[in-house]
Amino acid sequence: MIRAPAFLSGLGRFYIGLVLVFLYLPLIIMAAMSFNASPFYQLPFEGTTEWYAALAQNDGLIAATLNSLKIAVMTTILATVLGTAASLALFRYEFRGKRVLQALLFPPIAIPWLISGTAMLIFFFGTGIGRGLHAILLGHVALALPYVIIVVSARLQTFSKDLEDAAASLGASSWQTTRKVTLPCIAPGIVAGGLFAFAVSFDQFVVSYFLATPGQTTLPVEIYAAIRKGFTPEINAVSTIIIVFSMSLMLVVSRFFRFGGDQ
């Protein structure tokens, strides 16, 4: 490793510190306020779990949270399976229109969700798919798919085709090769792709907002609706729970797969 000169190293630390402050300070304040008795962020801090108790009574918020989790988990599974299969096909086979297909995978990422959402609403309405949780799931899978394909394909770039050839030369069928060699080797990419899919779905507000129906909404949509009615610290409480849950998930997964490191 090359050591940086002292002043640069100091500067670097200051910079990283700054980034961490901007990333985490708002979250920490929010978490702290979820335990503060004053609903108006007033200090001095007075500890309470009243908002968590209130949250437990808020059926709408709880139902929306469960919907969000269900949709995020299903999106993750569907998008990861479909995306991985698509990446493998793009990696292994040459076919007509492959280049065009690959090129078409990227633009949807750059299209504002507001526009994707509107387009989906019109399309789902026109085709009779309609609105509701099933429509939200469909939309989320469509949004998440390109992310999975890009991440898994990137991982496949570092995967040597010789490994598949070696497996075949040893008598393995194409499915045995996939299951015992290819998938284990690109597992970190698949997991990363899955995390992206989870995040795209769990964070999704715009598209969900368009496709939700009053009884059937997701957490971001429900929070937005609640804030419009008037802010309550229950929002802080539910957000804190989500933050702790999401961050634990990410930490566990990234420790487990040691991203970037050689396994």
Next chain:
Amino acid sequence: MARVEVQNVSLTFGAHKAVDDVSIAFEDGGFYALLGPSGSGKTTLLRMIAGFEFPDEGSIRIDGEAVENVPVNRRRIGMVFQNYALFPNMSVEANVAFGLEVRGETGEAVRRAVAEALDLVQLGALAKRRPHQLSGGQRQRVALARAIVTKPRVLLLDEPLSALDKALRTDMQVELKRIQREVGVTTIFVTHDQDEALSISDRIGILKDGRIVQEGAPEEIYDRPKSEFAATFLGEANILSGEVSGGRLQLDATTAIALPQGTNAAPGRLRCAIRPERVRIAAAPTGVNGDRAGQLRGTVVRRLFSGSASTYFVDCTGREMKAIVQRGGGADIVVGSPVALDWDPADLIPLPAA
């Protein structure tokens, strides 16, 4: 273990004929080297024998069975790749067991076969390691054990030693040869290293532009190359060309050399090769001419010392000749000195017109 027969096989990539009407037979238990410059089609030919590529034309038979349309995983071959291609997600043991397990074998039989194969390559002690914890030479041994544990009909190796440094490479050549003898599997070894081909194989096939230019035992090709390409690609050679007249080769207006006894070359142009180690070099006094001992006269322009021998580059009126002299085999000749070059006419190899 099997005989492999390649007959009139061609494969074209786009407009480029990578393998062009190749016919060659690999006898049961033989150790063959396919030698040729980069792009000559060695890998393509090997991959067709393996079943990764399928010939446009021609047939490939393993033990008499036509396999040209059988996919690789059903050909019962073993292959070793240049970059080892060990499965990084498995231990050494699991890598070697892979070929047996995908065939549905389990339990004690697999364990025993794996242990045996690892002992054969002398890696029994490292069975639990992961590939990234091994050295290059060790990885190549694992790859070899993995390829032979399934008792393949033919073992195919594509430049398996080219990623190793020279000393290790020589060790591995000896090792590979020993293992091949022990197992007795028909082996086809692709290389572009002529020394490797010479030292390791029973027979060599030389490829050029997708065609086999000569096939034979190493000594045979070395001593009797059939083309200038074979002569210069396998070992070094001085090429002399001239007009045949009266049993001699007239190089130019004033110089003629004797042809080997019994050469019945038709009058006309002829090219001959002579190995540098067959050329004797002696200091020649300046100004003396017509000395019958010297076939050619010239001046030393360069000397390359390589430890056990020296290579002299001699300019014979515009024609550069190389002569290799073993250390201690003659007086020191310095750059710039006039010399006479001489050889036994029997060592001159007439090359058929290309």
